[in-house]
Amino acid sequence: MTTEQSWWRRNRWPVLALAVLLPGTVILTTSSEWFDYQNGLYSHAVTVPDGQSAVYGGAEFRVDDTVLVRGGTEGGDELELDPDMDLIVAVLEVTPGKDLVDSCNLTISATSPAHPEKRTWNANVDLPRKFPPTGDSQTTCSDSQGEPYRLVVAATVPSGAAETSSWVQIEKIGLTPNYLELELSPSAVSSASTSSDISSSSTSAVRRDDLRQKSNATASRLTRTGSTIRSITNPIG
């Protein structure tokens, strides 16, 4: 006499096949659309640590200076900056490569103890009314001349929004899903945020055309001295 096997035991192989095939079918049929969707967004940050440079879209980017002006200080008042806001100004050195791109989307992101999640503000719009002219420096990617240039990236953010970390983000058309994320010097931001006199000096720095020279001269704590400049050539662009 043979003992009758249970239903599960008799059907173990079909059940096992179903357990593999069902999720496999779902993944196979949706993964293509998912990856297409993800690749159509700027969803992958190429993060560059403070003081280093990176190649993105053929051009080399490096943060040269970071200046923070606090609202409610003498420097902020000179710019007519809202007392409840801070102004972050980053000056980048850009060396164009072979692929010349003439526009990009610039944003500044930041975190703070009150807002540990990353928040992002458009750069070079909604600036204080008396934000100084940038002179020869550019306010968007201008590679077409083929010469190195300075790129000013500035944004007003709520007061204290960049107390923990801040970044400049660069998106060039056609390079999705990658975007460049350059870390701004934490020492620069924190020292400026705790000293109103440095904020005032920072204002001097952004008053004239050559922001870098001024900030070097008047607010040495805001410059990136001692930082290692090491080119990172990313396999993008």
Next chain:
Amino acid sequence: MRPGRVSRRGALSALTVVVALAATVLVYGVTPHGDDINAPFNVRGDIGDVLTGRTLTGAVTSVRLASSIDATAADSDWTGETTGTWVVVDAEIAARFEPSSLYRPTLTIGDTTYYASERLPLVTLDDGTVRPGIASVGVILFEVSDDALRSAEAARAEIGINASFQSILDSRLVTQVDLTSLSVETDVAVSRPVERVL
């Protein structure tokens, strides 16, 4: 087994089929169909409630009815001539994580949905971009027929604020308001949006 007697296994099979059919009906009943498949995820509240969705946070702070508009504070001599009535919504809205637009706020009365008026450009909230941590405080205007305002559904009108086209599969801030309890004012003053740090 004697003929006509149902075995235990047969009864179990029949029960399984019934349960599976019932589950199918249940799942069909609770899942969205048609336009509802792309419906937004509504975050509901009343006037004054701060509502927070995926992209936006903010509140409708007051609602007024107006037969005419005074936009001189916004450097405009536009008076808002209308054969209906203006629903003037005061709101303060901020983005949560990244800059965002207010895409065509809506006023829904019963089955009718009105989009925010574009007749007063650069003054209403829906013309600008909102930023994280910085609320834009201003007005949104809806031009509504008098019949709709007199209907019973106007007591349960809904103001919808979202950041993308029809808020497809995204969150939408919905404020419920009783429009029947409001009186119609003349020359309601409106001005350009101002910013307030949260």
